[in-house]
Amino acid sequence: MSELLSLKNKHYALSGGTGTLGGSIAKYLVENGANVLLMGRSLDKLQAKQKELNAFSENSAFIFKVDVLNEEALHQLKNTIEKEFECLDGLVNLAGGNLPGATLTPNQTIHDIPLDDTREVVDINLFGTVLPSIVLSKLMVKQGHGSIINISSMASKQSISRVLGYSMAKAGIDIFTKWMAQELASKHGDKIRVNAIAPGFFIGNQNRKLLTNEDGSFTDRANSIIKNTPMGRFGDISELNGTVHYLLSDASSFVTGSIFDVDGGFSSFSGV
């Protein structure tokens, strides 16, 4: 692989690294010679993922039981990384997702919106990215380089029915990405970059119930998504890997503050 795209021996931190998308990205990075620092809340899941990754490449995965909303734990993680690793080359903020309680049922109206769950979804999806980015980017500023990738959503651009908290949080991710990109580049140089990926629709644990019926057939919502996706299908989780690779590598050295749609054409299609 060309130097421009090399991820070899780099250290990348991933929140949500045991989740559907995070797990797939962690595996891809390790397969390409990188080391991953996985953050998660469940030690069991972290250990299982570490075992899987280390079986592929010895000592490639390191695990940290960290809730991304816990500032103190994030500061401790930063200190540990500083002590035990040469540097932190990148951070991928994958922790997030919707909560069933924050989703309106098809017959509910805005006046039924569960506000506590909605707030919780904003917290995890917005501050769950803001806090690790602010804390861990201190390492990047000190070492003089680093690439941060945030995860946005189709719900940040146009309204998607029933999921208010998630949509507000992901719209916040877009502007946070642009804001942090310009602050870092203008005050700390051109080697610390922040971008976001806006995935289209991938079936994972958090949306399976919204998209598939018990017999495995698609719900009306899933069929509507497919109809509005020019490629006519859901994404495969491996289809985020290429964009992650590009954004973490030097191939994107002049790219910061950008949001990349990986969506089979969903966001560019008028529906007609």
Ligand SMILES: NC(=O)c1ccc[n+]([C@@H]2O[C@H](COP(=O)([O-])OP(=O)(O)OC[C@H]3O[C@@H](n4cnc5c(N)ncnc54)[C@H](O)[C@@H]3O)[C@@H](O)[C@H]2O)c1
């Ligand atoms: N699957 C999709 O179609 C899709 C589409 C657009 C965006 N996304 C986004 O991609 C990201 C990953 O989604 P996924 O499908 O892999 O979901 P997932 O539920 O499989 O993974 C999310 C992970 O985040 C972790 N997490 C949640 N709160 C946390 C906290 N406070 N501290 C630490 N970890 C926490 C969960 O435990 C889980 O492991 C999310 O931000 C999601 O919103 C997913």
